[in-house]
Structures are given as C-alpha cells and as structure tokens.
Amino acid sequence: xxxxxxxxxxxxxxxxxxxxxxxxxxxxxxxxxxxxxxxxxxxxxxxxxxxxxxxxxxxxxxxxxxxxxxxxxxxxxxxxxxxxxxxxxxxxxxxxxxxxxxxxxxxxxxxxxxxxxxxxxxxxxxxxxxxxxxxxxxxxxxxxxxxxxxxxxxxxxxxxxxxxxxxxxxxxxxxxxxxxxxxxxxxxxxxxxxxxxxxxxxxxxxxxxxxxxxxxxxxxxxxxxxxxxxxxxxxxxxxxxxxxxxxxxxxxxxxxxxxxxxxxxxxxxxxx
Amino acid sequence: xxxxxxxxxxxxxxxxxxxxxxxxxxxxxxxxxxxxxxxxxxxxxxxxxxxxxxxxxxxxxxxxxxxxxxxxxxxxxxxxxxxxxxxxxxxxxxxxxxxxxxxxxxxxxxxxxxxxxxxxxxxxxxxxxxxxxxxxxxxxxxxxxxxxxxxxxxxxxxxxxxxxxxxxxxxxxxxxxxxxxxxxxxxxxxxxxxxxxxxxxxxxxxxxxxxxxxxxxxxxxxxxxxxxxxxxxxxxxxxxxxxxxxxxxxxxxxxxxxxxxxxxxxxxxxxxxxxxxxxxxxxxxxxxxxxxxxxxxxxxxxxxxxxxxxxxxxxxxxxxxxxxxxxxxxxxxxx
Numbered sequence: 001x002x003x004x005x006x007x008x009x010x011x012x013x014x015x016x017x018x019x020x021x022x023x024x025x026x027x028x029x030x031x032x033x034x035x036x037x038x039x040x041x042x043x044x045x046x047x048x049x050x051x052x053x054x055x056x057x058x059x060x061x062x063x064x065x066x067x068x069x070x071x072x073x074x075x076x077x078x079x080x081x082x083x084x085x086x087x088x089x090x091x092x093x094x095x096x097x098x099x100x101x102x103x104x105x106x107x108x109x110x111x112x113x114x115x116x117x118x119x120x121x122x123x124x125x126x127x128x129x130x131x132x133x134x135x136x137x138x139x140x141x142x143x144x145x146x147x148x149x150x151x152x153x154x155x156x157x158x159x160x161x162x163x164x165x166x167x168x169x170x171x172x173x174x175x176x177x178x179x180x181x182x183x184x185x186x187x188x189x190x191x192x193x194x195x196x197x198x199x200x201x202x203x204x205x206x207x208x209x210x211x212x213x214x215x216x217x218x219x220x221x222x223x224x225x226x227x228x229x230x231x232x233x234x235x236x237x238x239x240x241x242x243x244x245x246x247x248x249x250x251x252x253x254x255x256x257x258x259x260x261x262x263x264x265x266x267x268x269x270x271x272x
Numbered sequence: 273x274x275x276x277x278x279x280x281x282x283x284x285x286x287x288x289x290x291x292x293x294x295x296x297x298x299x300x301x302x303x304x305x306x307x308x309x310x311x312x313x314x315x316x317x318x319x320x321x322x323x324x325x326x327x328x329x330x331x332x333x334x335x336x337x338x339x340x341x342x343x344x345x346x347x348x349x350x351x352x353x354x355x356x357x358x359x360x361x362x363x364x365x366x367x368x369x370x371x372x373x374x375x376x377x378x379x380x381x382x383x384x385x386x387x388x389x390x391x392x393x394x395x396x397x398x399x400x401x402x403x404x405x406x407x408x409x410x411x412x413x414x415x416x417x418x419x420x421x422x423x424x425x426x427x428x429x430x431x432x433x434x435x436x437x438x439x440x441x442x443x444x445x446x447x448x449x450x451x452x453x454x455x456x457x458x459x460x461x462x463x464x465x466x467x468x469x470x471x472x473x474x475x476x477x478x479x480x481x482x483x484x485x486x487x488x489x490x491x492x493x494x495x496x497x498x499x500x501x502x503x504x505x506x507x508x509x510x511x512x513x514x515x516x517x518x519x520x521x522x523x524x525x526x527x528x529x530x531x532x533x534x535x536x537x538x539x540x541x542x543x544x545x546x547x548x549x550x551x552x553x554x555x556x557x558x559x560x561x562x563x564x565x566x567x568x569x570x571x572x573x574x575x576x577x578x579x580x581x582x583x584x585x586x587x588x589x590x591x592x593x594x595x596x597x598x599x600x601x602x603x604x605x606x607x
Contacts, residue, residue, distance in 0.1 A: 092492045103490070109483035111550030112476075120480055121491030123473050134472040 020083030022047045022217050023068065023099060023186045028077035030063050037063040039241035040077065045186055050208060050218045052228040052249070055238035056261050061221050064238060065190055068219075069101035070094035081185060098184030104191045107175035108163050115145035115159040118178050148181045149174075152207050169200025173207055180211040187211065188219040193227065205231050225254040239263055300544030300595065301556040307542075308563050315566065319573040329452055331569050333444060333520060336454035337362075339561035341513040341532065342539035343465050344506035346557045349540050350469070351502055352482040352549025353402065353409035358536055359529030360420030361394040361507065362514030367424050369515045370433040370524030373440055380439055380519075387515035388508050394420060395507020399500030417533070424526045433524030444520030454516050458558075461509060466554035478502055482549030531582070538585055539564050541592040548600065564588075 025043040029036065038060045045051050055061045066072040068079065070088035078085055081097045088094045094101070108117045115138075124140045125131035145159040154173045156166060163171055172192060179187045189208070193201040208218055208231060222228050228235060229249050237245040237260040245260040315322045341358050348355045369387035372378040378386065394416060401412035446453040469475035477498045480488040489495045518524050541547065542563055543556025564585065571581045 091490050095492065101490075107487060109480045109487050109550065111479055111483040116476060116480075120476075120488070121493050123476060125473065134474050136471055136473060136476060138471075 019047065020080070021045055022082055023219075024080040024083075025064070025068060026078045026080070028064065028067055028074045028079075030060075030067060030072060030074050037241055038067070038074070038077075041238065041241055042243045043068070043236055044246070045217045045219055047217055048212060048215045049233040050212050050220060050231055052220045052222055052232035052235045053238060054222065054225075054228060054235060054257060054261060055244075059238040059261070060241040061238055062190070063241075065101070065188055065219075065221055068094070069099060069188055095182070099186045099188065100179035100183035101188040102175050102179045102190065102192060104194065108171060108178075110164040111162055113160045113162055114149075114156055114166070114174055115141045117163055117174060118145045118148065118159075118181060120178075122182065149177055152177050152180060152210050154203075154207060167200070169196050169203055172196060172200070172204050176204055176207050180207070180216060183216060186217045186219060188221075190221045191223070192220070193222070193224070201227070225257050228257065229254060237261055299599065300542070300592075301553070301559060303595070304542045304544075304556060304559045304563055308559055308566065311563065311566050311570065315570045315573070319570070321573050322570070327569070327573070329447075331565055332452045332455045333516075334569065335562050335565040336452065336458040337513050337517045337520070338532075338535055338539060338565055339458045339558050340461050340509050340516070342536040342543075342557045342561045343462055343554055344509035344513070345533075345536040346540040346543070346545045346552045346554060347465065347469070347478060347502050348409070348506050349537070349545045349547060350478050350482045350549065350552045351499055352485070352547075353499075353503075354413065354537065354547070355398065355503070355506060355510075356410065356413040356533045357394060357398060357416035357420055358510050358513075359532035360417045360424065361391055361510045362517060362532060363424045363526060363528040364394070364420050364427075365390040365511040365514035366518030366528055367428055367433055367524035367526055370436060370440070370518050371427070373437070374433060374435055380442055383440075384443065384512070384515050387518075388511040391507040391509070391511020391514065392504050393507070395504040395510070396500065398507065399503030402503065403496040403499050421530075428524070428526045430526055432526065436522055438522075441519055441522045444516050444518070444522075454520075457512070457516065461512070462554050462558050465509075469554065474498070474501070479550055482551075484550075534582075534585055534589065535564050535568075536561070538589045538592065541589065541596060544596075546596050546600070547593060548596075560592075 021044045023045040025041060028038045028041045028043075030038040041060060041064055043053070043064060053061055053064065063072060067074045068088070070091040070093045073087075073089050079088060080086065081099070086093070086097050088097070091101070109120065112120065119141045124137045124144070126135045126137045131137070142159050149156065149159070154177050156170050156174065163174065166174065176187075176189060176192055179189070193204050196204065205227070208220070212218055220228070220232060229252070232249045235245075235247045235249055235252070235257060236243060237247065237257070239261060244263065247256065247260065321327055341362060345355055345358060365387035368390050369383040372386050373380065373383045398409075398413050398416055401407045401415070402409050405412070407415075442453060443457075444454055448456055469478060477488065477493050480491070480493065481495055481499060485495060514529070517528055539560035540552060540557045542560035543553070543558070545552025545557060567584055567588070568581060571578075571584070
C-alpha cells in the first residue's frame with residue numbers, strides 16, 4: 001500500500017478540458033423488470049475534484065452508484081475510465097480499474113482490527129515460501145495502516161483495535177480511508193455521514209478534503225445540501241433517471257440545488 | 273478543566289481501552305479455565321477414583337475426541353455457521369474406517385485416511401449446500417446429520433463392526449511416553465488450526481466472513497470457495513475424531529456420536545466462540561472441551577445418570593450463550 005496515491009502530482013494545476021474525465025458514464029440505462037431506474041444517465045468525474053451526486057428519492061442515485069461500482073452492470077450505455085471504455089460486471093472489476101466504493105451500511109468487519117480491515121482482501125503476506133502458504137505479515141500491515149491513517153489525519157487509538165470498539169465516526173473514517181488508500185482513480189462515498197453527529201461528520205469530511213488535495217477524485221452522494229455546497233467542487237443533479245444539471249458549487253445556493261432536483265427551474269436542460 | 277487533566281483523562285481512557293482490547297478475547301477463556309480448575313478440585317475431593325492415572329488417561333482420550341471435533345465446530349461457528357452433522361459424520365467415518373480394516377484388510381493408517389476422506393466429503397457436501405444451494409447452515413447440516421445417521425445404519429444393518437485386530441486400538445488407546453496418542457494428535461490439530469486461524473490469510477478470511485459476509489464479498493474475497501473450504505477442513509477433523517472414537521472402543525459403532533454436536537458446540541461457546549460469528553479461538557475451545565469431558569467423567573464417577581448429564585450440558589450451553597450476548601452488548605454499547 002503506497003498510502004495516498006499522488007495522481008499526476010507534477011502537472012495537476014487545473015484539470016484541463018483536454019484531459020479525459022477520470023470516470024465517465026454515458027447514456028446509462030438500467031431496468032429492473034418493468035421499472036426503468038436509469039434512462040440514459042450521464043455522469044462525469046474529473047481528476048482531483050469532489051463531485052456531489054444529488055437527486056430526489058427515486059431519481060436513480062443509488063442505481064447509478066451501483067452501476068459505477070460494478071454491483072449492477074448497466075443494460076445500455078458506456079462507462080469510461082480515463083477515456084477508455086470499461087466493463088464493470090462485478091465490484092472487483094471496478095476496483096481493478098481504481099474505483100473504490102464505500103457503501104452506506106456494509107463497510108467493515110466489526111470483529112477484525114482496523115489494520116485487518118484496511119487490508120481485507122489485499123493482505124500482505126510474508127516473503128518467501130511462508131508467504132506462499134498464506135502466512136500474514138501482520139507487522140507490515142500494522143505499520144502500513146498506521147502510516148496511511150496518519151497521512152489522512154484519521155485518529156484512532158491503535159490499528160490493532162477491533163472495529164467494534166470504535167465510535168461510529170471513527171468506524172466511518174476507517175471505511176472511507178480504506179477506499180481512499182486503495183483507489184487509484186475515484187472514491188465513491190454513498191451517504192458517508194448520514195448516521196453521524198456534527199463533529200464526526202466534520203472528521204469524515206476532513207478526510208475527504210485531504211484525499212482530494214492529494215489528487216484523488218471523490219464522488220459524494222448526499223441529501224445534505226449545505227454539506228454538498230461546503231465540500232463539493234461540482235454538483236451533478238439526477239432526476240427521473242437522467243442528468244438534470246451540472247453545477248459549480250461556488251455559483252449556486254441550496255435553493256438552486258433543490259430547484260434542480262425537483263425540476264422547478266429551467267436549469268434543467270434534458271427536459272423539452 | 274486544565275489541559276493536564278484532559279491529557280491524563282485521555283491516557284486513562286486509552287489505557288483502559290488497551291486493557292479491554294487485550295482481555296476482551298480472554299474473558300471467556302479465563303472464566304472457562306477457572307471453572308475447569310474448580311471442577312477439577314471438586315471432583316478430586318468428591319471421588320477417590322478421579323485422581324488416578326487410569327482415569328486421567330481416560331479423560332485425556334475422551335477430551336481428545338471432543339476437542340478435535342470442537343475445533344472443527346469452532347471454525348464453522350466463526351463463519352457464523354453451525355455444524356449439526358458432526359455426530360453422524362464421525363459415526364460414519366468410524367464405521368467405514370472399521371469396515372475397511374475388517375473386510376478389506378486395510379492398515380490402521382489407510383483406514384484413518386478413509387475416515388478422513390469420508391469426513392472431507394461430508395464437509396464438502398455441507399459446504400456446497402450452504403454456498404451453492406444457499407441453504408442456511410443450521411438446516412443444511414441438520415439434513416446431513418439425518419442422512420449420515422441413516423447411511424450408517426443402512427451400511428451396518430444397525431450392528432456394530434467388531435472382530436478388529438488389537439492394533440486398531442492404537443489411535444485411541446495407544447500411548448507415547450505415557451501420554452495418550454490421541455492427546456498428542458489433539459495437540460497437533462489444535463496448534464495447527466490455531467495457527468491457521470490467527471496467522472494466515474485463510475484464517476483472516478474465516479473471521480471476516482463471519483463478521484460481515486457482504487463486506488468480505490465486496491473486498492474481493494471469493495466467499496463461496498472459502499466457506500466451502502472451512503466446511504471441508506472441519507469435515508476432515510470430524511472424520512479423524514470419528515476414527516479415534518472407533519479406535520477407543522475397538523469397533524465401529526453406528527450409534528456413536530448421537531448428541532455429540534451439543535457437547536462440541538458447548539465446548540466452542542464456553543471457550544468464547546460467538547454464534548453471531550467473527551469470534552472464537554482454539555485455546556478457548558480446548559478449555560471448553562476439557563470442561564465438558566470433566567462434566568461427563570465426573571458424572572460417571574459420581575454415578576449421576578446420563579440423563580442428568582444431558583440436563584447439565586444444556587444448562588451450560590444456556591449460560592455460555594447468555595454470557596456471549598452480555599459481552600457483545602457491553603462491547604458495543606460503547607460505540
């Protein structure tokens with residue numbers, strides 16, 4: 001684990017239009033039986049930005065997120081990573097392409113230590129024949145975990161602590177950190193602060209900022225409009241299974257966001 | 273509050289956290305070990321036969337079978353599963369092991385390999401029922417328990433397999449330097465599985481699946497394959513245990529192991545394995561197995577009927593599971 005990847009560290013002043021989006025969805029259609037959850041949805045994430053994905057209940061946010069993280073392969077449409085078309089049939093495919101997702105509920109294994117959770121599915125093995133037998137290098141994982149959490153500013157007592165003994169905020173910080181550590185392109189956070197208090201929410205958002213500053217792209221699904229404007233660089237609005245608007249966070253108010261979500265203004269270009 | 277006080281408070285908090293973290297595993301193990309010592313002393317006073325070389329040898333060999341099979345059970349319980357089929361599978365393995373010696377002239381070692389193979393197949397069946405057919409472990413292994421017991425009776429015609437050479441007893445009644453052979457095997461099995469669970473990726477995945485199956489799956493762990501592997505490994509140990517049990521009585525008994533699942537589940541849970549998955553250590557299970565074997569042995573020495581033994585084991589299971597729940601609540605109330 002190389003702690004936080006510093007993507008394109010030397011020439012990342014401003015994401016130029018010339019550089020293809022790090023993650024892009026085009027014309028995604030997803031049906032569940034007769035229900036069309038996504039009806040040609042588009043979505044764009046550029047390098048080093050925090051994009052908030054918002055929309056009313058039933059707009060298709062969760063479905064879109066699950067499509068981008070490989071949980072629900074799309075029926076139609078295209079996903080591109082760094083400009084190249086990719087097929088996400090399973091979450092593992094998405095992770096291989098550098099897209100990590102933190103789901104609302106099932107992020108961590110409570111009985112395992114913080115370090116074990118950070119390395120779950122990517123354990124460091126001992127070198128040599130012992131490693132081939134599956135012997136863990138716990139020391140290396142402890143050190144790696146401590147260093148990576150330190151870099152992201154996540155404070156927990158010890159990396160050997162079982163997750164069950166952490167507070168809700170610490171737990172979520174670990175889950176988010178885990179995704180950031182392994183992602184090489186995009187981290188998708190589905191309502192990461194929905195169950196947290198004010199202070200804990202602040203901690204999680206700090207972690208997100210640090211990751212962005214290190215060149216990571218972050219997609220944030222949230223219902224909390226003030227929070228969206230506080231943390232996001234850009235906002236993409238989903239309505240009725242399509243992109244209804246792309247907005248710059250510093251140019252709009254929460255009222256504008258709500259209007260775009262409900263379709264009560266003409267920010268919305270997809271409608272006739 | 274001064275900053276010095278705040279710092280001291282934090283340190284105290286961290287120290288107690290550290291303490292809790294260290295001992296949270298060991299609490300049930302320590303409780304079980306204490307109970308074991310108390311029971312041992314009590315039985316020493318209660319029965320003149322208890323502290324004799326013969327009886328201790330007997331307890332050792334008896335503990336061995338329970339401990340090996342409880343070790344298997346612990347692995348399954350850590351994955352949030354349960355294996356109710358251990359008794360019938362042990363009987364099936366023991367009976368077939370005895371039959372290949374009697375009817376086909378197999379050596380003891382070849383017969384042991386057969387018994388282990390039978391256990392592995394049963395474990396594979398359990399694993400596939402759980403992962404491929406998606407039958408909950410409780411029901412899947414309940415079915416295997418019934419099928420296995422039925423097969424044992426069909427194969428043997430409900431008659432024990434006798435007429436075995438004396439050498440058949442080596443596994444269950446033999447000794448090395450005065451230590452029962454079965455105890456040596458048990459120590460090897462326990463150390464091996466404890467190492468596997470605590471030091472290898474296989475062990476890490478076992479705990480992870482029991483703790484949060486979906487998180488494990490989304491971490492890219494091939495949970496179906498791993499879970500099946502756990503059941504197969506458990507089956508191997510159950511087959512071995514069944515063979516040792518048959519060797520002890522120098523025959524294959526179709527009735528062997530009825531309600532054995534209760535003893536081994538009790539041993540695992542007493543030792544700190546959680547039926548909610550994700551927790552359990554072999555050290556605790558071995559202590560639990562000793563405790564169960566002592567209860568059984570003491571009951572025999574004190575002439576307490578087998579029916580009361582069942583009652584006692586049942587009450588112990590209640591107490592152990594209650595304690596597990598209580599511990600979990602305490603731990604999680606902090607969050």
